[in-house]
Amino acid sequence: MKTESDTDAIAQARQPHETKRRGAELSSLAQWMREHQDRFEAQAAGALPSATREPQRLHRAMRYAVLGGGKRIRPLLVYASGELAQADVGALDHVALAVEYVHVYSLVHDDLPCMDDDVLRRGKPTVHVAFDEATAMLAGDALQAEAFRVLAQAPLAAAARLDLVQELARAVGTDGMCGGQAIDLEAAGRVLEPAQLERMHRMKTGALLRASILMGARAGHLEATALPALERYAQAVGLAFQIVDDILDVEADSAQLGKTAGKDKAQAKATYVTVLGLDEAKDRAEQLRRTAGVALHETGLEASRTNRLLQLAEMIVARRS
Amino acid sequence: MKTESDTDAIAQARQPHETKRRGAELSSLAQWMREHQDRFEAQAAGALPSATREPQRLHRAMRYAVLGGGKRIRPLLVYASGELAQADVGALDHVALAVEYVHVYSLVHDDLPCMDDDVLRRGKPTVHVAFDEATAMLAGDALQAEAFRVLAQAPLAAAARLDLVQELARAVGTDGMCGGQAIDLEAAGRVLEPAQLERMHRMKTGALLRASILMGARAGHLEATALPALERYAQAVGLAFQIVDDILDVEADSAQLGKTAGKDKAQAKATYVTVLGLDEAKDRAEQLRRTAGVALHETGLEASRTNRLLQLAEMIVARRS
Numbered sequence: 006m007k008t009e010s011d012t013d014a015i016a017q018a019r020q021p022h023e024t025k026r027r028g029a030e031l032s033s034l035a036q037w038m039r040e041h042q043d044r045f046e047a048q049a050a051g052a053l054p055s056a057t058r059e060p061q062r063l064h065r066a067m068r069y070a071v072l073g074g075g076k077r078i079r080p081l082l083v084y085a086s087g088e089l090a091q092a093d094v095g096a097l098d099h100v101a102l103a104v105e106y107v108h109v110y111s112l113v114h115d116d117l118p119c120m121d122d123d124v125l126r127r128g129k130p131t132v133h134v135a136f137d138e139a140t141a142m143l144a145g146d147a148l149q150a151e152a153f154r155v156l157a158q159a160p161l162a163a164a165a166r167l168d169l170v171q172e173l174a175r176a177v178g179t180d181g182m183c184g185g186q187a188i189d190l191e192a193a194g195r196v197l198e199p200a201q202l203e204r205m206h207r208m209k210t211g212a213l214l215r216a217s218i219l220m221g222a223r224a225g226h227l228e229a230t231a232l233p234a235l236e237r238y239a240q241a242v243g244l245a246f247q248i249v250d251d252i253l254d255v256e257a258d259s260a261q262l263g264k265t266a267g268k269d270k271a272q273a274k275a276t277y278v279t280v281l282g283l284d285e286a287k288d289r290a291e292q293l294r295r296t297a298g299v300a301l302h303e304t305g306l307e308a309s310r311t312n313r314l315l316q317l318a319e320m321i322v323a324r325r326s
Numbered sequence: 327m328k329t330e331s332d333t334d335a336i337a338q339a340r341q342p343h344e345t346k347r348r349g350a351e352l353s354s355l356a357q358w359m360r361e362h363q364d365r366f367e368a369q370a371a372g373a374l375p376s377a378t379r380e381p382q383r384l385h386r387a388m389r390y391a392v393l394g395g396g397k398r399i400r401p402l403l404v405y406a407s408g409e410l411a412q413a414d415v416g417a418l419d420h421v422a423l424a425v426e427y428v429h430v431y432s433l434v435h436d437d438l439p440c441m442d443d444d445v446l447r448r449g450k451p452t453v454h455v456a457f458d459e460a461t462a463m464l465a466g467d468a469l470q471a472e473a474f475r476v477l478a479q480a481p482l483a484a485a486a487r488l489d490l491v492q493e494l495a496r497a498v499g500t501d502g503m504c505g506g507q508a509i510d511l512e513a514a515g516r517v518l519e520p521a522q523l524e525r526m527h528r529m530k531t532g533a534l535l536r537a538s539i540l541m542g543a544r545a546g547h548l549e550a551t552a553l554p555a556l557e558r559y560a561q562a563v564g565l566a567f568q569i570v571d572d573i574l575d576v577e578a579d580s581a582q583l584g585k586t587a588g589k590d591k592a593q594a595k596a597t598y599v600t601v602l603g604l605d606e607a608k609d610r611a612e613q614l615r616r617t618a619g620v621a622l623h624e625t626g627l628e629a630s631r632t633n634r635l636l637q638l639a640e641m642i643v644a645r646r647s
Contacts, residue, residue, distance in 0.1 A: 054500050063500060063508035114467060119438070119459035138440035139511055142463070146435060147504035149467065153474045154495035157488055164484040170491055174475035179375050179384060183468035187384035190460055 034316045045080045048098045066136045066144040071109050074127030079104040083221040085313040092225025099159035103152040104217045110148035128263035176216035185209025197275040211243030237300035245293035251276035261326045294322040355637045366401045369419045387457045387465040392430050395448030400425040404542040406634040413546025420480035424473040425538045431469035449584035497537035506530025518596040532564030558621035566614035572597035582647045615643040
């Protein structure tokens with residue numbers, strides 16, 4: 006949990022005359038983030054199958070993968086977007102669990118030797134290192150099934166739950182995360198055009214981040230007129246997140262990241278830094294932060310309702326891990 | 327497609343005086359199976375992402391895994407159970423795709439080197455041999471997401487679709503298929519009690535077969551009084567299928583099976599044959615066939631409605647591949 010350094014970073018990026026007001030806002034953001042990260046952790050600990058239940062090794066692996074780590078960006082986006090749409094927080098818990106289960110399953114599979122072959126994740130040994138490869142694969146598979154199960158059980162009307170299931174399935178499948186990972190595999194060692202790179206990232210990480218924001222809103226009651234602008238916010242934030250990830254892979258060290266730094270270069274991956282260069286990648290992230298802010302304004306909703314999503318967009322671009 | 331030899335086998339297992347009547351019934355079963363296998367194949371070919379769409383390698387691997395092979399036992403159970411419940415066949419197509427996608431994803435992942443490390447499946451090289459391990463893993467992951475997507479899009483009321491999503495998620499997760507596979511992993515090289523073995527198989531293969539039958543019925547309108555008996559049928563058929571699989575692993579050769587024969591023994595797996603012995607395993611399969619027949623009778627439905635499921639139970643026990 007790097008909320009302290011994140012908020013420092015945002016404060017530093019501001020002009021002096023803004024610092025005091027932003028300082029108060031950010032301290033309230035840091036508190037809100039901690040509360041919701043803690044809430045998510047408690048929900049996940051309660052919802053995941055108990056480590057004492059058979060098959061214990063699988064359940065231990067699933068809990069190891071999900072609990073006690075991660076910035077919980079996707080759950081935070083769910084809660085913030087759900088607050089904007091005045092959703093019931095109990096329903097948002099289900100949505101937050103579903104998107105984080107999917108995110109975690111993708112990390113567990115991605116870290117396997119046949120993919121990125123990584124040994125460090127969220128500051129701990131990866132699941133296949135702590136357990137074994139077969140268990141890691143099954144834990145990922147089971148987390149995907151759990152994601153759909155927990156989503157289908159949200160305390161919402163049947164039609165709303167079904168919408169959420171469809172939104173998640175689209176974000177995970179070949180038009181979303183899995184498709185983006187496949188393009189990433191095919192692109193290793195090849196030179197990509199900026200447009201191809203953007204398409205890959207819109208699918209690989211952008212689709213699930215976007216879905217987190219839209220699903221949070223769908224769990225509540227969002228004015229239909231606000232939806233297109235919220236979609237634009239979600240697109241911008243999804244892409245900005247990945248650009249910053251690519252920048253951090255170059256600029257941060259493994260201890261900061263809790264995962265292996267410098268691995269994009271080692272694996273000759275196409276990233277925003279390799280394709281655009283570091284400075285232009287930073288400019289693009291900053292530009293997307295502004296796009297996200299404008300989009301929130303264009304929802305036509307009061308600033309008091311959109312403010313949390315604005316803060317999260319700023320945090321996502323300013324983060325250092 | 328081994329329908330000819332399956333129906334021969336059933337006919338041979340009968341007494342001479344029954345042969346003529348059963349011969350006519352079985353030829354009608356063989357025709358019904360071919361029609362529905364062809365229907366499923368056409369549905370899957372149309373529903374799966376096109377091989378010419380990006381990411382092509384992923385889509386090619388998904389189509390390679392699903393199309394042109396397999397007995398389609400689960401789709402057949404869906405169609406038969408759906409007919410019993412007078413379901414719309416267009417809705418059953420979605421259910422059949424969903425259960426078969428899940429089954430295929432589990433085969434693709436199960437065949438990977440970190441699991442069973444198998445090179446032959448449905449008479450073809452396994453997906454990681456024909457493509458590569460990373461693509462095989464992603465194809466399995468994407469097929470799971472596709473299963474939930476296609477199910478959530480079935481032409482049924484939202485509440486019914488949601489029921490189906492929940493039923494499938496339960497059958498796939500740690501209380502079902504993934505949990506059973508994890509128990510199987512832990513059990514390798516160990517001696518299991520018959521009750522432990524049965525529990526493992528009820529989860530590993532039984533849960534999805536059972537779900538196929540119940541989901542087919544849920545897609546239509548089944549008399550509530552018939553449901554408990556249909557559940558007993560589904561339990562019996564799910565378990566009988568696995569016992570026969572274990573018997574065939576010993577008695578059939580790889581060419582018949584289209585997958586590597588004798589592999590349970592080579593991997594020191596606990597099976598019905600190793601735990602009960604061959605003769606007792608055959609007795610148990612026959613006993614479950616009778617249980618399935620009695621359960622169908624106890625649904626209180628006319629024989630004309632339950633007959634197809636009865637024939638499928640007999641085919642599942644008598645099959646030679």
